[in-house]
Structures are given as structure tokens and as C-alpha cells.
Amino acid sequence: MTDLSCDGLDVRIAGINVVDNLELKLEPGQFWGLLGPNGIGKTTLLKCLSGISEPAAGRVLLEKRDISELPRRLLARHVGMLQQHTVYVFDSRVLQTALTGRHPHLGYWDREGPEDLQKAVDALQAVGLEGFSERSVTGLSGGEARRLAFATLLVQEPDILLLDEPTNHLDLRHQVQIMKMIREQTRECGRTALAALHDINLAARFCSHILMLFGDGEWCAGPGEDMLDESSLERLYRCPVEQVQSRNGPRYYPAG
Amino acid sequence: MMPTAHRRLLFISLVILSLAGIAMATASGSVILEWKQWLMALSSPQSEHGELVWRLRMPRALAAWTVGALLSLSGCLMQVLLRNPLADPYILGVSGGASFATLLGMTLGVAAGMLPALAWTGSLVSIVIVFSLARGEGPWSGTRLLLTGVVTASGWAALISLLLTLGPDGSLRGMLFWLIGDLSYARVPIWAVTTLALIFVVCLGMARSLNVLAMGETTARLLGEPTQKLLWLVYLLASILTATAVSIAGNIGFVGLIVPHLMRLLVGSDHRTLLPAAALFGGLFLVLSDTLARTVLAPRQLPVGVVTALLGVPLFLLLLNRAKVRQ
Numbered sequence: 001m002t003d004l005s006c007d008g009l010d011v012r013i014a015g016i017n018v019v020d021n022l023e024l025k026l027e028p029g030q031f032w033g034l035l036g037p038n039g040i041g042k043t044t045l046l047k048c049l050s051g052i053s054e055p056a057a058g059r060v061l062l063e064k065r066d067i068s069e070l071p072r073r074l075l076a077r078h079v080g081m082l083q084q085h086t087v088y089v090f091d092s093r094v095l096q097t098a099l100t101g102r103h104p105h106l107g108y109w110d111r112e113g114p115e116d117l118q119k120a121v122d123a124l125q126a127v128g129l130e131g132f133s134e135r136s137v138t139g140l141s142g143g144e145a146r147r148l149a150f151a152t153l154l155v156q157e158p159d160i161l162l163l164d165e166p167t168n169h170l171d172l173r174h175q176v177q178i179m180k181m182i183r184e185q186t187r188e189c190g191r192t193a194l195a196a197l198h199d200i201n202l203a204a205r206f207c208s209h210i211l212m213l214f215g216d217g218e219w220c221a222g223p224g225e226d227m228l229d230e231s232s233l234e235r236l237y238r239c240p241v242e243q244v245q246s247r248n249g250p251r252y253y254p255a256g
Numbered sequence: 257m258m259p260t261a262h263r264r265l266l267f268i269s270l271v272i273l274s275l276a277g278i279a280m281a282t283a284s285g286s287v288i289l290e291w292k293q294w295l296m297a298l299s300s301p302q303s304e305h306g307e308l309v310w311r312l313r314m315p316r317a318l319a320a321w322t323v324g325a326l327l328s329l330s331g332c333l334m335q336v337l338l339r340n341p342l343a344d345p346y347i348l349g350v351s352g353g354a355s356f357a358t359l360l361g362m363t364l365g366v367a368a369g370m371l372p373a374l375a376w377t378g379s380l381v382s383i384v385i386v387f388s389l390a391r392g393e394g395p396w397s398g399t400r401l402l403l404t405g406v407v408t409a410s411g412w413a414a415l416i417s418l419l420l421t422l423g424p425d426g427s428l429r430g431m432l433f434w435l436i437g438d439l440s441y442a443r444v445p446i447w448a449v450t451t452l453a454l455i456f457v458v459c460l461g462m463a464r465s466l467n468v469l470a471m472g473e474t475t476a477r478l479l480g481e482p483t484q485k486l487l488w489l490v491y492l493l494a495s496i497l498t499a500t501a502v503s504i505a506g507n508i509g510f511v512g513l514i515v516p517h518l519m520r521l522l523v524g525s526d527h528r529t530l531l532p533a534a535a536l537f538g539g540l541f542l543v544l545s546d547t548l549a550r551t552v553l554a555p556r557q558l559p560v561g562v563v564t565a566l567l568g569v570p571l572f573l574l575l576l577n578r579a580k581v582r583q
Contacts, residue, residue: 052477076480083474089339090470092525103468104480108461111528156479 002063002078002159003027003192004049009058011041011048017056019045020217026160031186032194033207033224037237040215042196043084046162049194050081062160076104080158084165086149088137094148095133098124101155116155123151126181128174142169150178154185161185163195167202175199179206200252204228212236228252263529270536274321277543281317282309284547286555319442320546320560321539323505324515326452328538329459330497331512332519332531336470337490338402345498345512348405348491352412353382354502358434359419362427368441372503379499382408387491396473396487437508437561439546444504451500455493456535462486463527470525508561511538511545514568521575541568 004026011019018041026032034042047053049060051067060067067075080101088097098120099112106112112120124130127147132140140148146169153161161182167175183206185191194211197203203210203224210227213219214236220227233241233252240255283289289297289305297305330345337343345351357378358371366374390397390404420431433440459466465486468476473483501508515538516530523529545563552558 050478052474072477072482073480076478081478083478086475087472089472090335090341090525091520092467092470096467096524096526097471100468100471100479103464106464108464 004079004160005061006049007059007061009045009048009060010056011045012056013039013041013044017217018215019213019219022058022219024211024221026192026194028159028190028192029186030192030209031183031207032192032209032211032221033203034194034196034211034213035200035203035236036196036213037215040213042213043164045213046081046164046194046196049160050079050162051075052081073104076156076158078158079160079162080153080156081162082149082153082164082166084168086145088145091136091138093133094124094129094135094137094140095120097137097148098151098155101152101157104156119157120151120155123154124148126154127151128177143171143174146170147174147178150181154181159191161191161193161195163193165198166195167197167199175202182206200228200233204251205248266523266529267532267536270533270540274536274540274543277540277547278314278317278321281320281543281547282313285313285550315443316439316546317543319444319504320439320542322444322448322452323439323442323501323508324511324538324540324542325456325535326448326497326501326538327508327512327542328515328519328534329452329456329531330494330501331516331538332527332534333459333466333490333494333497334512335516336466336527337487337494338398339470339472340402341517342513345494345501346507346509347409348386348401348495349382349409349412350379350495350498351502351507352409352416353378353380353385354499355435355507356412356415356419357381358506359416359423359431362431362434363419363423372445375503376499379495379502382412383492383495383499387488391488396484398473398487401491433559434506436559437506437564438559439505439508439549440557442505448500448504451496452535455497456531458493459531460528462489463531466490466527466531467525470527505560508542508564510561510564510568511542514564514572515541518572518575 006022006024009019009022010017036042044053048055054068062070062075062078099116101120102112102116124132127150129144129147129151137145137148150166163182166178166182170178179202182193182195186193207224209222210224211219211221212227212232230241230243242253242255244251244253283291283294287308293305294309297303297309300306301310327345334343334345334347335341354375357374361371361374386405386408390401392400420428423431465481468479468481469483469486476483516534519530519534519537523533542560542564545567546560549558549560549563
């Protein structure tokens with residue numbers, strides 16, 4: 001398995017440096033939660049890490065190689081991203097869409113083989129979309145489309161999973177289910193995940209590490225238990241936060 | 257997903273139907289050949305009927321098939337390129353340039369044999385204009401390409417209206433037929449068939465990439481496609497297909513919009529099935545339309561562009577309605 005690191009990375013939105021000189025190493029087995037208020041550059045950072053956007057300065061390294069110099073097809077076998085929104089303009093079947101995850105693994109004239117098909121079927125089952133194979137993607141609900149996009153990412157089998165608000169549109173059960181699956185990917189398959197999240201408690205419960213973006217260029221990163229406390233969250237969200245002790249550890253709520 | 261056996265059956269049926277369509281086209285017209293007469297004519301090209309079949313009807317039927325396939329393939333590509341189901345082969349102004357050049361040639365009394373070359377030149381000028389203006393400095397932008405293309409097309413349309421207004425009355429009818437799309441004088445040059453075959457093979461090779469591209473540029477990049485190169489390649493291929501079709505038969509409307517949609521409804525959106533199905537069906541559809549155009553009011557001939565729309569609209573609405581019911 002591979003690791004992804006940032007070397008002096010600057011992320012800029014509309015001329016403002018929202019992330020300054022980020023030094024970060026994502027290692028196999030780690031599940032990072034990316035926290036920060038709206039519009040702070042979480043998505044832009046994920047895009048830089050996936051090679052979709054160019055950072056304002058610095059480099060993103062896969063192992064020791066600059067990802068901007070890697071062929072896209074090769075990069076896509078190692079780094080995958082769940083986008084915040086998925087819009088399907090053209091109709092397609094659910095299974096066919098999940099199979100697009102195999103695209104970077106196949107040559108020009110290759111067709112998907114039985115193994116690829118099995119991977120797609122398994123992934124659909126994992127996200128609870130078994131029996132949806134021949135349904136049309138334009139008819140899916142928001143949450144179903146979200147789970148299909150995640151299944152496609154599983155089918156892609158990247159070493160590094162970048163997830164932009166993976167729990168968007170999902171009900172309580174599916175939120176927990178998808179977070180469990182991401183954790184399983186990191187713990188059992190030795191992959192690495194970095195997920196932008198707005199739910200601090202999902203982050204507290206599932207993430208091994210936390211990266212916080214404050215918006216003025218400052219950031220801090222480290223193991224989850226060291227990072228999450230009332231004062232840092234209050235500073236992060238500019239909102240009073242109350243810590244409540246649950247059976248499974250501390251949980252955080254807006255105070256008042 | 258379509259099982260391989262179904263795909264094969266579909267392609268074989270479309271090939272057989274295409275051949276049958278071409279055969280029927282060569283048998284019908286103002287002189288209708290019984291099928292024995294038709295066989296005789298086929299075997300003796302020197303006879304009166306043989307001349308009719310081999311020298312007049314066959315080239316025209318083959319031209320119709322080729323143009324139909326060119327336009328349908330181009331339509332499929334344009335729709336993916338612009339991620340817009342309303343895109344057709346003419347949307348980016350390729351045919352506008354061709355029309356202007358051809359009509360200018362007609363006004364100036366250029367020999368009919370030179371018109372296809374003029375049409376090609378006009379298309380090329382339009383392709384180069386749109387390509388260089390839309391490319392700009394930054395990354396690919398579908399919106400910018402669409403706007404550049406649509407505005408360029410409007411510019412050509414204005415110039416065409418000007419020519420129609422100023423042109424001599426005697427050539428107006430010919431101009432109008434050309435603008436609607438007409439196969440009366442169409443021949444199928446070998447380079448057009450070669451272009452179709454070559455681009456078809458290239459498209460089949462990148463069919464899976466097109467599937468991914470249809471899901472959006474960012475998604476395609478995340479799945480490993482170098483989209484910048486791919487999108488410009490698709491633009492160029494689609495434009496060349498359109499230019500080739502237009503130079504043979506003028507602006508035959510509707511085929512390039514409707515056939516890709518019809519095939520999406522019938523075979524789904526996997527381009528590995530969709531592209532061959534659309535090309536084959538597009539050819540068949542235009543052969544049948546042209547046969548109708550020659551026979552409905554025989555001995556008068558209609559421009560085939562009128563028939564494609566008159567046939568295509570109800571066929572499309574019917575299938576769309578059935579697809580809705582099924583869902």
C-alpha cells in the first residue's frame with residue numbers, strides 16, 4: 001500500500017491563502033477526518049490531493065513521486081475521490097455505473113471480465129443496493145445515488161480514498177454504515193482515507209486522525225483524541241461547544 | 257448491460273436490415289422493379305434497368321446510408337462532448353460554414369461537382385474558428401465551446417440569409433433544397449467511406465472512455481481519463497464526421513439528434529453498444545427516408561430532410577412515451 005503526503009502545500013481560494021504550508025503524511029491504516037467551517041477550502045484541498053486542481057504552491061506526493069507528473073490512469077489506480085455531488089445527465093444502469101470504477105484498471109480494448117463484474121456486484125451489496133443493478137441512475141433518491149457513488153469508489157479500489165462529505169443525504173443508519181465501511185477499508189485492507197465531515201461526532205467515533213482547517217491559512221493535524229476538545233472546536237467553528245460524556249467517549253454539541 | 261449474445265443479434269439484424277433497405281431503395285422509385293426484374297437488373301448492369309439500379313439508385317442509396325451513419329455517430333459524440341442531450345451535429349457551426357461556402361458557390365455559378373469541396377472548406381474554416389476561439393488559455397470549458405459554437409453558427413446563419421436575399425431567383429430552389437438536405441445528386445466518394453470507417457474504429461476504441469466522460473469531466477478525470485486531450489479529440493472527430501456528411505448531402509436535419517436518442521432508449525447508454533447501433537440504424541433510417549422522399553410524390557422528389565423530420569418526430573415521441581410507461 002502507498003502513502004500520500006503534502007509537501008509545503010498552499011491552497012488558495014479567490015486569492016486568499018486558506019491553507020498555508022501544509023505538511024501532512026497520510027499513512028496506510030489511517031482514517032483522517034477533515035474538519036472546518038463552510039467555504040474554508042476542504043473541497044479544494046481534496047481536489048488538490050486527487051490531482052484535479054493544482055495547488056497554489058507545494059507538491060502532493062504519492063510515495064515519493066509528484067502526482068502532477070503521474071499519468072492520470074496510473075494515479076486513478078491509487079487515488080480515488082468521492083465527490084460532494086454526483087449529477088447523472090445521461091441515463092445509465094446502476095450496475096453499469098458501478099462498473100465504471102474498473103475503468104483505470106482496463107486497457108483500451110478490454111471489456112470488464114467476470115472478476116470486475118463480481119467486484120461491482122459485491123460493492124453494490126455492501127452499500128445495500130443489491131437488487132438495484134438494472135435500475136436507472138436518474139431514478140435514484142439522493143441517498144441511493146450517494147451510496148452508488150461510494151460503491152463505484154469501492155470498485156475502483158484505490159489505496160487512498162478521498163471523500164467529500166460522504167454522509168451527505170444519508171439517513172442515520174446509512175451514515176453509520178458508510179463510516180464503518182470506510183474504517184474497515186483502512187483497518188482491514190490497509191488503505192488510507194481522508195473524509196471531509198461536518199458531523200464532529202461521526203469524526204470522533206470513527207476517525208483515527210483529525211485535520212482542522214481554520215481558514216486563515218492555519219491548520220492543525222494529529223491523532224483524534226489529541227485534537228478534539230471544546231476549545232479547539234469553538235475556535236474552529238466560532239461557536240460555543242459543549243462536551244458530553246457518552247458511553248463510547250466524548251461527544252460534542254453546540255452549547256446553549 | 258446488454259449480454260454479448262443480444263448485442264451480436266442486434267448488430268446482425270441491423271446489418272441485414274441495412275442491406276435489405278438498400279436493396280429496396282434500388283428497386284423502388286418512379287419505375288418500380290418487381291423482384292425478378294430487380295435480380296435481372298443486378299446481374300446485367302448494361303441493361304436499361306441495370307443502368308437504373310447500378311448507376312442511379314445504388315450510389316444514391318449508399319450515399320444515404322453513409323451520410324446517415326456519419327450524422328448519427330457525430331450526434332452521439334456531440335451529446336457526450338457537450339453533456340447535453342439536445343446537442344446535434346450542427347450545433348457548433350460546422351454545417352453553417354459548409355452551407356455558406358456552398359451557397360456562395362451556387363450564387364457565383366460554380367460547377368456542381370466542385371460544391372462538395374467548397375462545403376468541406378467551409379466546414380474546415382468553421383472548425384478552425386471555433387476551435388481557436390473556444391480553446392483560449394485556460395482549461396477545457398464545455399460552456400465556452402457551446403457558446404462559441406452556437407454564436408458562430410448564428411453568424412453563418414445571418415450570412416446565409418444574406419445570400420438567399422441577394423441570390424438570383426433561379427438558384428433559390430437549389431439553395432433551399434441544399435439547406436434542407438437533399439440526396440438527389442449525392443454520390444458516395446471513397447474518402448467519405450474511409451473517413452467513416454476510420455473514425456468509427458477510433459470511437460469504438462475509446463467507447464469506454466466516452467461512457468466515463470458522459471458522467472462529467474471531473475468524474476472522468478478521477479477515473480483516470482486525460483480529459484483535456486480526450487475532449488478536443490472528440491470535438492475534432494465529431495466535426496470531421498459532420499463536415500463529411502454535409503459536403504455530400506447538405507444539412508439533413510434530425511438524423512443526428514434523433515437516432516442517438518432512439519438508440520439510447522433501445523440499447524442503453526453504453527457507447528460500446530450505442531455507437532455501432534446508432535451508426536447502423538442511422539444509415540438504415542436515412543436510406544428508408546430517402547426512398548420515401550423519392551416515391552411518395554413520384555415523379556416529384558422531396559428533399560430528404562423533410563422526410564427525416566416527418567418520420568423521426570412520431571417515431572421518437574412514441575418510443576419516448578413507451579420508455580416512460582416502462583419506468
